[in-house]
Amino acid sequence: MPDGLIEEDAISSPLLSCRNVSKFFGAMAAVKDFSFDLAPGEILGIGGPNGAGKTTLFELISGLNPADEGRIVFAGRDIQSLTPHAICHLGIARMFQSNAGFDTLSALQNVRIAAAFGQSSQGFPPLSYNAEIKRVADEAIEFVGYTRSLSAPVRSLPVLDRKLLMIASALATRPKILMMDEPVGGLNPEEINRLMELVKKLTRQGVTIILIEHVMRFLVQLSTRVLIMHHGEKIFEGTPGELATDDRVKEVYLGERMSKRVADYSQKAEHP
Ligand SMILES: Nc1ncnc2c1ncn2[C@@H]1O[C@H](COP(=O)(O)OP(=O)(O)OP(=O)(O)O)[C@@H](O)[C@H]1O
Numbered sequence: 403m404p405d406g407l408i409e410e411d412a413i414s415s416p417l418l419s420c421r422n423v424s425k426f427f428g429a430m431a432a433v434k435d436f437s438f439d440l441a442p443g444e445i446l447g448i449g450g451p452n453g454a455g456k457t458t459l460f461e462l463i464s465g466l467n468p469a470d471e472g473r474i475v476f477a478g479r480d481i482q483s484l485t486p487h488a489i490c491h492l493g494i495a496r497m498f499q500s501n502a503g504f505d506t507l508s509a510l511q512n513v514r515i516a517a518a519f520g521q522s523s524q525g526f527p528p529l530s531y532n533a534e535i536k537r538v539a540d541e542a543i544e545f546v547g548y549t550r551s552l553s554a555p556v557r558s559l560p561v562l563d564r565k566l567l568m569i570a571s572a573l574a575t576r577p578k579i580l581m582m583d584e585p586v587g588g589l590n591p592e593e594i595n596r597l598m599e600l601v602k603k604l605t606r607q608g609v610t611i612i613l614i615e616h617v618m619r620f621l622v623q624l625s626t627r628v629l630i631m632h633h634g635e636k637i638f639e640g641t642p643g644e645l646a647t648d649d650r651v652k653e654v655y656l657g658e659r660m661s662k663r664v665a666d667y668s669q670k671a672e673h674p
């Protein structure tokens with residue numbers, strides 16, 4: 403093909419594609435025959451009742467708990483049987499539902515370890531950090547707006563700062579996709595606003611986002627598209643506005659009152 407021309411497929415092909423993915427724990431399918439596509443630049447919101455399989459879906463994509471069935475394709479490459487560190491090195495980073503971190507290490511050490519992990523093809527950190535690792539870590543810390551002590555052990559920090567450091571650590575691996583599992587759980591409304599601004603800033607930076615959230619204001623006002631899971635299956639896929647009027651979602655997840663609120667939130671949504 404002549405220089406400068408791009409195959410139409412390359413433009414329309416998704417960044418991430420899950421096809422008929424399933425995960426069984428004993429006889430129970432935590433994720434069942436699940437398919438979705440993610441386009442570059444999207445913010446895809448995933449909701450659903452407790453135990454619906456949302457976190458398990460993240461486990462399958464990040465390789466921490468591989469899928470039993472189905473294909474997961476990232477940037478044109480099958481990743482369902484790759485190791486978690488290989489998947490991270492390809493460009494998929496994730497946050498955890500709990501506030502994960504190396505609790506006894508400092509804020510700075512946490513992000514530097516992540517930067518080193520992102521740089522090393524072996525997947526384990528070196529004994530000392532080179533200038534590039536330090537620069538990447540410093541930039542990630544500044545990007546997320548972490549302003550507390552860099553030497554404070556992570557276990558001593560408030561929830562918001564732990565979350566900011568988890569995002570900075572993920573960013574330090576230079577992801578194309580960032581998966582966020584309940585990023586605003588336990589935060590107050592002002593802190594939630596701050597994280598909303600941070601997610602918008604991430605997308606402006608070119609990071610594609612998948613986020614799981616029960617806080618509907620956050621999910622609806624940020625997401626360009628929403629999936630709702632129930633018993634491991636997709637019961638809804640559409641815009642935040644369509645979510646508010648879906649009868650099945652109202653019945654199994656949102657209820658009457660929250661569906662009305664979702665309608666209000668979706669009208670106020672300003673997608674980045
Ligand atoms: N490692 C595991 N072993 C056995 N069962 C598991 C395991 N991980 C998850 N499950 C089960 O799989 C189902 C889906 O769990 P998952 O954590 O994915 O739900 P979720 O949608 O993230 O829920 P929540 O909103 O509460 O975080 C649940 O019934 C859970 O108990």
Ligand SMILES: [Mg+2]
Pocket residue numbers: 456457458499
């Ligand atoms: Mg979960």
